[in-house]
Amino acid sequence: xxxxxxxxxxxxxxxxxxxxxxxxxxxxxxxxxxxxxxxxxxxxxxxxxxxxxxxxxxxxxxxxxxxxxxxxxxxxxxxxxxxxxxxxxxxxxxxxxxxxxxxxxxxxxxxxxxxxxxxxxxxxxxxxxx
Numbered sequence: 835x836x837x838x839x840x841x842x843x844x845x846x847x848x849x850x851x852x853x854x855x856x857x858x859x860x861x862x863x864x865x866x867x868x869x870x871x872x873x874x875x876x877x878x879x880x881x882x883x884x885x886x887x888x889x890x891x892x893x894x895x896x897x898x899x900x901x902x903x904x905x906x907x908x909x910x911x912x913x914x915x916x917x918x919x920x921x922x923x924x925x926x927x928x929x930x931x932x933x934x935x936x937x938x939x940x941x942x943x944x945x946x947x948x949x950x951x952x953x954x955x956x957x958x959x960x961x962x963x964x
Contacts, residue, residue, distance in 0.1 A: 847877050
């Protein structure tokens, strides 16, 4: 599977890494997986440096629209996209422009900078009262 992720419920954090050829269906599986895990409102790091330009502009925009759909049906947390290569950075910018919702989103060249920024972002209130 080209997208691997881990969910830390104690830290309210999702860390995802995409490698090789990623398709829109792979990203949809990621969205569905974190939704099923109750982690859509968590902070997220999404590392896309090691993906070739498998997703075209149209697919990236469609995925951005999907994020808007999720935002309308529940809370979504801040997202730090790590895109060290020029190609992945360009893809991240297209996605970010299409996925404009009320939540912090930033693109970084380095994981360390992304984590620092993400740690400084407020999280939506927990849906779990306990």
